Amino acid sequence: MSPAHPDSSTPRPTRIDQPWGERTAYGPGEDWPVRVDTHLADGVREEDVDRWVRTASILHSNGDAMDMAVVDGRIQGVRGRAGDRVNHGRLGVKDLYGWQANSSPDRLTRPLVRENGQLVETDWDTAMDRVVGRTRELLDEQGASAIGFYTSGQLFAEEYYTLGVIAHGGIGTNHVDGNTRLCTATAAAALKASFGCDGQPGSYTDIDHADVIALYGHNMAETQSVLWMRILDRLAGPNPPAILCVDPRRTPVAAHATLHLAPLPGTNMALMNALIHELIESGAVDRDYVDSHTVGYDSLAGQVADCTPEWAAAICGVPAGRIREAARLLAGAEKLMSTVLQGFYQSHQAAAASIQVNNIHLLRGMLGRPGCGVLQMNGQPTAQNTRECGADGDLAGFRNWSNPSHIDDLASVWNVDPMAIPHYTAPTHAMQMMRYVEDGSLRLLWVSGTNPAVSLPELHRIRSILSQERLTLVVQDIFMTETAQLADVVLPAATWGEKTGTFTNVDRTVHLSEKAVEPPGEARADLDIFLDYARRLDLRGKDGSPLVHWHDPESVFDAWKECSRGRLCDYTGLTYDKLRGESGVQWPCNEENPDGTERLYTDGRFWAHPDVCENYGRDLVTGAPKNAQEYKVFNPEGRAMLKGAPYLPAHERPDEDHPLHLITGRTLYHFHTRTKTGRAPELDAAAPEVWVEISAGDAAAAGLTAGDYAELSTPRGRVRATVRITDIRDGVLFLPFHYGYWDTPTGDGPAHDAAGRAANELTLTDWDPVSKQPIFKTAAARITRVADSATAAEAHGPGHRESRKEGAR
Ligand SMILES: Nc1nc2c(c(=O)[nH]1)N[C@H]1C(S)=C(S)[C@@H](COP(=O)(O)OP(=O)(O)OC[C@H]3O[C@@H](n4cnc5c(=O)[nH]c(N)nc54)[C@H](O)[C@@H]3O)O[C@H]1N2
Ligand SMILES: Nc1nc2c(c(=O)[nH]1)N[C@H]1C(S)=C(S)[C@@H](COP(=O)(O)OP(=O)(O)OC[C@H]3O[C@@H](n4cnc5c(=O)[nH]c(N)nc54)[C@H](O)[C@@H]3O)O[C@H]1N2
Ligand SMILES: [Mo]
Numbered sequence: 001m002s003p004a005h006p007d008s009s010t011p012r013p014t015r016i017d018q019p020w021g022e023r024t025a026y027g028p029g030e031d032w033p034v035r036v037d038t039h040l041a042d043g044v045r046e047e048d049v050d051r052w053v054r055t056a057s058i059l060h061s062n063g064d065a066m067d068m069a070v071v072d073g074r075i076q077g078v079r080g081r082a083g084d085r086v087n088h089g090r091l092g093v094k095d096l097y098g099w100q101a102n103s104s105p106d107r108l109t110r111p112l113v114r115e116n117g118q119l120v121e122t123d124w125d126t127a128m129d130r131v132v133g134r135t136r137e138l139l140d141e142q143g144a145s146a147i148g149f150y151t152s153g154q155l156f157a158e159e160y161y162t163l164g165v166i167a168h169g170g171i172g173t174n175h176v177d178g179n180t181r182l183c184t185a186t187a188a189a190a191l192k193a194s195f196g197c198d199g200q201p202g203s204y205t206d207i208d209h210a211d212v213i214a215l216y217g218h219n220m221a222e223t224q225s226v227l228w229m230r231i232l233d234r235l236a237g238p239n240p241p242a243i244l245c246v247d248p249r250r251t252p253v254a255a256h257a258t259l260h261l262a263p264l265p266g267t268n269m270a271l272m273n274a275l276i277h278e279l280i281e282s283g284a285v286d287r288d289y290v291d292s293h294t295v296g297y298d299s300l301a302g303q304v305a306d307c308t309p310e311w312a313a314a315i316c317g318v319p320a321g322r323i324r325e326a327a328r329l330l331a332g333a334e335k336l337m338s339t340v341l342q343g344f345y346q347s348h349q350a351a352a353a354s355i356q357v358n359n360i361h362l363l364r365g366m367l368g369r370p371g372c373g374v375l376q377m378n379g380q381p382t383a384q385n386t387r388e389c390g391a392d393g394d395l396a397g398f399r400n401w402s403n404p405s406h407i408d409d410l411a412s413v414w415n416v417d418p419m420a421i422p423h424y425t426a427p428t429h430a431m432q433m434m435r436y437v438e439d440g441s442l443r444l445l446w447v448s449g450t451n452p453a454v455s456l457p458e459l460h461r462i463r464s465i466l467s468q469e470r471l472t473l474v475v476q477d478i479f480m481t482e483t484a485q486l487a488d489v490v491l492p493a494a495t496w497g498e499k500t501g502t503f504t505n506v507d508r509t510v511h512l513s514e515k516a517v518e519p520p521g522e523a524r525a526d527l528d529i530f531l532d533y534a535r536r537l538d539l540r541g542k543d544g545s546p547l548v549h550w551h552d553p554e555s556v557f558d559a560w561k562e563c564s565r566g567r568l569c570d571y572t573g574l575t576y577d578k579l580r581g582e583s584g585v586q587w588p589c590n591e592e593n594p595d596g597t598e599r600l601y602t603d604g605r606f607w608a609h610p611d612v613c614e615n616y617g618r619d620l621v622t623g624a625p626k627n628a629q630e631y632k633v634f635n636p637e638g639r640a641m642l643k644g645a646p647y648l649p650a651h652e653r654p655d656e657d658h659p660l661h662l663i664t665g666r667t668l669y670h671f672h673t674r675t676k677t678g679r680a681p682e683l684d685a686a687a688p689e690v691w692v693e694i695s696a697g698d699a700a701a702a703g704l705t706a707g708d709y710a711e712l713s714t715p716r717g718r719v720r721a722t723v724r725i726t727d728i729r730d731g732v733l734f735l736p737f738h739y740g741y742w743d744t745p746t747g748d749g750p751a752h753d754a755a756g757r758a759a760n761e762l763t764l765t766d767w768d769p770v771s772k773q774p775i776f777k778t779a780a781a782r783i784t785r786v787a788d789s790a791t792a793a794e795a796h797g798p799g800h801r802e803s804r805k806e807g808a809r
Contacts, residue, residue, distance in 0.1 A: 015039070016686050019093050019668055020221070020229050025236035029209055029370075032230055036089035039096040040069055040077030052079065053516035054580065056086075056503065058154065058496040059094040059671045061378035062224045063505020065584055066091055068099065068497055068516045075099050075497050075517055083582040086204060086509055092225035094671055097683050099497065101676035102517075107478055108492035109521025119490060124522065124532075127489050131446070132536040134472045138443055139171070144422070148175035148433045148442045151391050152449025153183055153380025156501025156513065158556035159526045160382075160391035161563070162548060163448070166530060168390060169414040170539035170547050174422035175442060178392035179450035181430040182774055184383045186345035186354050187376035188394065189771035192615050193351065194358035194641055196608025197398050198387055199568050201361075201600045202337065202373020203586070204507045207231055207241075209371030212333035214244040216357055217268065217343015217777075218377060221252035222668035224506075232256070244329055246271065247343055248663065249693065249734055250727035259326055262729040263316035265661045266348035266650035266778035271323065272356035273647055274312035277304040278327030279363055289365030293604040295635050296642035300359060303644030315647065317729070330360060335371025341379065342665060346777040348650040351770035352620040355643055362640050368602035375506055382503040388569045389560060393427035393772075396560075397567040398607075398614045401427065403628065405611070413563050415541035426625060429772035430456075431765070438465050446474040448526060449493070453482035453748065454673040454740035457763035457774050458716050459756070463749055476529060479675045482740050485748040493526050494519030500553045501527070502579065508586040508597070510571070512579035527553060565590075568600075568607045601640075609638030620645035623769025650778045651766055654731070658714060658780035660698065661732045664759040665777070670738040678743060690757045692721040693734035694783065699725050707789030714781045717761035733781055735759045 015021065015037070024033040040046070052067035065084030069077035078099055080089040111127035112119040138146040149167045151160065160178075167176040180188075188198045195201065207213065207230045221228040234240055235256060245257035246268070254260040263271050279285060280301055290297050309320035309327075316323075330336065338361065344354045358374055366372035378384055390396030396413075399406040401423045411418040428436070434456070436442035445466075456462045466473055466486045475487035478495045498519040504510045519525070524532075534548040541547045550556045554576050564571040564587075573589035573596075586596040600607075607613065616631035618624060620643060626634075635641055654660055669686040670677045677683040692710060694702070704710055708723045712733065721735060728734055737759035741749055750756035759776075766775045 014682065015093050015096050016682050019225055020232055021090065023236040024233050026233055027238040028211070032088050032208060032233060034082045034088045036080050036082050037091040037096065038077065038079040044069070044071055044076045049076070051516070053514050055496065055513040055516070056381070056505070056511035056584065057091070057095040058381045059098050059676065060092070060224055061381055061383060061506050062086065062226050063381070063509050063511060063584065064091055064095060064226050065511055066095065070516050073517055075102055085583045086505060087226045090226045090229055093668060094677060094683065097680045098671065098676050100681070101679040102495065102497055104679040106480070107520045107523065108480060108490065109523055111492060111522070112490035114488045119487070124524070127491060128532055128536055130489055131474055132533065134444055135171070135537060142443065144171050144173040145175065145441065146443045147171055147173050148428070148436070148445045149173070150430060150433060150445060150447045150450065150452065151178045151386065153178055153180045153383035153386050154449045155382060155526050156499070156503055156553070157382065157385040157389055157560060158501045158553045159530060160386050160389035161396065161560040162527060162530045162534070162556055164390035164396050165414060165548060166534050166539060168395065168421055169416050170534065170537070172420050172422055174425065175428040175433050175436065176391060176393070177428065177430040177433060178386040179430070179455065180380065180383045180386045180392045181772060182455060182776070183379045184345070184387070185773040186350045186768060186771040187340070187378060188387050189351045190340070190354040190358060190376050192613070193355050193617055193643055193770070194362070195601065195606045196613035196638060196641070197568050198394070198614060199398070199600060199607070200375055200507055201367055202375050202507065203598045204230065205598065206337040206371050206373035207234060210241050210335045210337035211371070212242045212244065212329055212336050214330065214336065214338045215253055216246045216338065216340045217345070217347065218339050218341035219247065219251040219253055219666065220339065223341070223379070223666055224377070225668065228253070242329055244326055248729045248732050259322070259329060261318050261322055261326055263318050264729070265663050265732060267316040267647070268344055268347055268353035269349040269356070269645065270307070270312045270315040270647040271318065272353050273304045273307035273644070274309050274323050275327050275330065276300070276356060276359060276363070277307040278309065278324060279331055279360065280304065282327065282331050284331035285363045286365030289604070290363060294362050294640045294642050300642040300644040303646065317731070330364070333364070333366070335369070336361065336364060336366045337371060337373050339375045339377050341377040343777065345771070345773055346775060348775060348778040349645070349648065350768035350773055350775070352645040355620070359642050362642055368599050368604065373599065378506045381505070384504040384506070384508070388504070388564070393429055394614070397564050398569060400614050402616060402625070414547070415543060415545070416547065417542050429767070431767055431772065431774060434462065434465050437468065437471055440470055443470060444472045444474070446476070447483060448476040451477070451481045451483045451673045451675065451740070453486060454758050454760065455737070457760050457776060458765045459749070459758055459760045460717055461765065476526060478523070480742070481673065481675060482742055482748045491529055492521065492523040493529065494523045498523070499525035499527065502557060504587065509584040510574060510579060510587060511584040512576055527556065606638060606640045608635060608640065610636065613638065617641070618770045620770060621648070652764060652778065652780050654780040658782045660781050660783060662712065662714065662735065662762060662779040662781035663732060663777045664735050664737045664763065667736050667738065670736070672738060673740050674738050675742070690721045690736060690739040691724045692783070693724050693726045693728045695728050695730045695732070696725050697730050699723065702783050702785070704783070704785055705789065708785050709787040710783050711755055711786050712762060712781050712783050714762040714764070714779055716764060718755035719757055719759065719761050720755045720786060721757065733783060735762070737776070
């Protein structure tokens with residue numbers, strides 16, 4: 001990723017070439033200057049715009065506020081909102097160009113049902129009757145556990161809340177999860193483990209104050225590019241912060257770092273234990289803070305006692321001196337800010353390693369003050385809402401499934417019997433749901449806003465699970481995805497810009513996104529589809545009144561506010577009108593905090609008392625849940641919790657057959673399975689085909705040169721990709737996971753026995769014991785040359801498009 005440097009003879013650079021735009025430098029404690037980014041369709045001028053409609057970005061979790069330009073009933077561009085606390089007007093490249101996908105000619109516009117093996121168009125009544133009929137049959141024959149819901153981190157809070165009430169309170173199934181399991185399950189697990197409850201302690205404004213910023217497994221420059229602009233602007237100003245980057249690749253973050261540590265994939269825990277060892281040895285621990293606000297210090301100190309930098313160096317492949325340097329940076333920080341993302345969450349020992357970042361902040365007493373934030377980042381735009389509204393393996397309002405008084409409380413909010421809400425065991429996680437489908441106990445799976453046939457690990461297995469005859473697969477999407485092609489019923493959804501709702505970003509800022517244009521054809525808002533389902537099933541509360549007693553986004557929002565009352569994520573002080581103000585607002589927002597809350601835990605008091613905490617924790621090695629009694633003994637007063645764990649080697653490590661580490665991840669220009677960004681011409685052209693990153697040394701050893709066409713293989717499958725030689729550390733391959741099959745000749749997967757192009761052909765069925773997040777970033781692979789660069793262009797593997805597809809209109 002090296003943006004071109006324009007000279008006077010080249011045309012005006014687009015933001016594709018200058019993804020972070022011009023610098024607006026600022027110093028510590030100053031306000032981040034405003035810079036308004038706009039992009040309008042060719043030929044459209046600002047004065048042509050009929051209306052600007054309020055929203056926030058939908059292609060990552062940063063929550064950049066913007067307005068959509070509406071011209072003749074169509075979205076024709078976007079403009080950042082100058083007055084919003086999150087972005088001060090800036091937008092990233094995906095947001096500047098990605099909206100074009102909304103009007104792509106191949107949007108789903110009518111429901112489809114499978115007849116004699118083929119998907120055929122039908123009307124809504126027929127499609128919904130089929131779903132409702134099958135639901136009733138299964139409830140009668142097998143009970144609620146035959147039914148599962150697998151949703152997204154890309155719908156709105158109102159939609160998740162409604163789905164959660166239907167599934168948990170109405171149908172009574174424990175099989176409800178989101179693709180947030182693949183995304184931020186570890187963030188939630190780490191926050192619960194350390195602070196007792198989900199919810200980010202920090203704020204983006206911590207960047208304005210910090211003197212050291214540490215990014216753990218987070219390529220912020222490409223994945224939260226506006227947040228990165230904020231850091232770049234600090235780096236361009238007086239007294240810039242020092243940057244620590246922990247990533248096996250030399251990412252754009254690493255290129256700007258004061259110190260870049262490149263551990264071998266899967267070894268984060270060894271590195272973290274050594275850093276904590278050094279902090280303790282060097283006397284950098286804030287004893288007052290630790291003594292008055294935490295529990296668990298002695299056990300953590302014992303855990304890391306032998307974890308010297310020399311010990312970690314041998315495991316991580318990072319020189320001991322560099323580990324010491326990093327520890328000195330952390331020990332010397334006066335205002336330390338940290339972010340954590342997929343390089344930790346999707347790697348081996350995900351939760352255990354992410355928790356160590358919280359530990360560093362607790363040990364150093366750096367929490368709840370300007371500049372001292374920890375952000376266990378989210379990825380998807382609305383992942384926070386999936387978690388707080390209870391549309392994943394959590395219960396609404398961060399309630400604890402194993403605390404009977406929380407269940408009673410939720411039952412009274414929902415007007416149902418407590419026994420109607422499943423809480424006999426931990427909620428079923430997505431990978432376990434797939435296992436139940438494989439076994440045949442789960443017979444109806446309703447997938448909304450996610451594309452598991454590309455995004456789950458070990459795709460050969462996932463395709464076979466989702467194509468089972470005995471499974472009724474309902475897919476609610478906006479395009480005919482690889483997953484939709486396997487469905488029995490396809491429900492066409494309206495999306496961002498075509499429906500109204502709220503969503504919450506990483507630093508708890510809530511934004512309202514309003515309907516700007518009509519959805520195409522008969523597509524319906526996800527909320528309307530869920531409401532229709534509840535109505536047709538005639539779900540009722542215990543007094544016989546309708547369980548789902550709301551009818552539009554604002555009435556759901558009111559119901560959700562009541563459910564959040566008195567919880568950490570208290571929304572009761574918010575209204576749609578308030579969200580139409582200058583800026584988004586951070587929860588908790590209630591009577592006490594009418595303008596929202598910048599930072600949590602400013603008084604060193606946590607949401608961790610045994611009566612209020614969201615869970616009782618899990619063993620960091622085995623994942624075994626702790627019970628209430630164990631928790632009360634460990635943490636009777638509800639302090640923050642220091643928790644350690646030993647480093648353990650990854651389950652799959654390189655060997656003779658598969659000598660290289662394989663990691664997967666993202667590029668700046670694409671979002672996930674490219675259903676939107678692959679249909680935006682500028683973004684598609686910026687990264688049209690799959691590639692693999694390899695170091696010069698490893699390439700030479702494998703006989704590869706840049707541009708060659710290579711095959712990667714693991715025991716699960718094979719993928720072909722074009723070789724890029726980069727500064728990735730030796731011993732590691734990186735493959736972007738964006739490229740599936742919808743725009744290849746085969747459509748839904750590789751032809752029989754052929755190599756594919758989706759990274760998840762290669763990944764393994766394995767997950768973190770604590771968070772249950774799949775491990776997408778630790779595997780072993782082999783790479784071989786298939787063709788040289790000259791013949792690669794002609795090679796017709798499944799990864800090479802036969803023709804350029806039709807672009808967005
Ligand atoms: N452009 C773009 N932006 C996005 C998205 C997108 O698809 N495209 N998706 C959004 C979503 S849902 C998410 S979850 C976020 C994800 O955002 P990030 O987590 O920043 O993105 P990734 O590329 O998945 O992984 C980050 C880094 O982890 C490193 N890594 C891999 N293995 C290890 C390891 O074992 N240890 C360490 N320390 N590092 C490792 C990789 O080299 C990579 O640079 O991005 C969000 N923003
Ligand atoms: N190998 C590997 N695999 C990974 C990852 C990795 O780093 N490496 N990252 C993981 C992570 S962090 C994530 S978040 C997942 C993402 O994985 P997915 O969720 O499968 O990816 P998306 O392409 O975002 O799928 C979202 C789907 O929702 C549809 N959609 C968009 N808007 C709407 C709407 O308003 N309503 C409805 N009903 N549908 C809509 C889109 O068309 C698309 O099909 O992938 C995970 N998988
Ligand atoms: Mo994600």
